[in-house]
Amino acid sequence: MVHAGRCFCGEVEFEVQGKPVAMGYCHCESCRAWAAAPVNAFSLWKPAELTIRRGAASIGAFSKTANSVRKWCTRCGGHLFTDHPGWDLVDIYAALLPSLRFEAGVHVHYQETVLRIHDGQPKMQDTPREMGGSGLTMAD
Ligand SMILES: [Zn+2]
Ligand SMILES: [Zn+2]
Known part of the structure; x- marks a missing residue:
């Protein structure tokens, strides 16, 4: 399965294949x-599954923290992905993959929430242990 995505203006086009590691x-x-x-509705993929089809020179990047390199189109400002090098994963914003059937399996950093979502899915206080977090869950 190949999912195609693009930035807000269409300057940057990309594809991702396979299945996300997590959503x-x-x-x-x-x-x-x-x-x-x-x-942020995220879908996490192995970086090798992502191919930039067009507009690679128009991708900007900014890191506030070492494990999140946030990327956008320098022409329209539309957001694209966040690289997580420490996890060897890339978050392709689910909103940019219209053919992906988005099914949230987990909520992370729920202790910081400003929008409670009572969907019955696990609410991690921060992140799972395998991602360096506490692994603790909270009430829905
Ligand atoms: Zn654009
Ligand atoms: Zn976040």
Whole structure:
């Protein structure tokens, strides 16, 4: 299965193949400020599955912290992905993959939430242990 995505203006086009490693919502302050939205709907992939088809020279990058390299189109400002080199994963914003059937399996950084989502999925206080977090869960 190949999913195609593009930035807001279409200058940057990309494809990702296979299945995401995980999908869910991140409630952290960094994602909210970056996305200008109350949550970030993420889909995590192995970086090798992502191919930039067009506009690679128009991709900007910014790192506030070492494990998150946030990328956008320098022409329209539309957001694209966040590289997580420490996890060897890339978050392709679910909103950019219209053919991906998004099913949140987990909420991360729920202790920072400004938008409670009562969907019955696990609410991690920060992140799972295998991602360096406490692994603790919270009430829905
Ligand atoms: Zn663009
Ligand atoms: Zn986040």
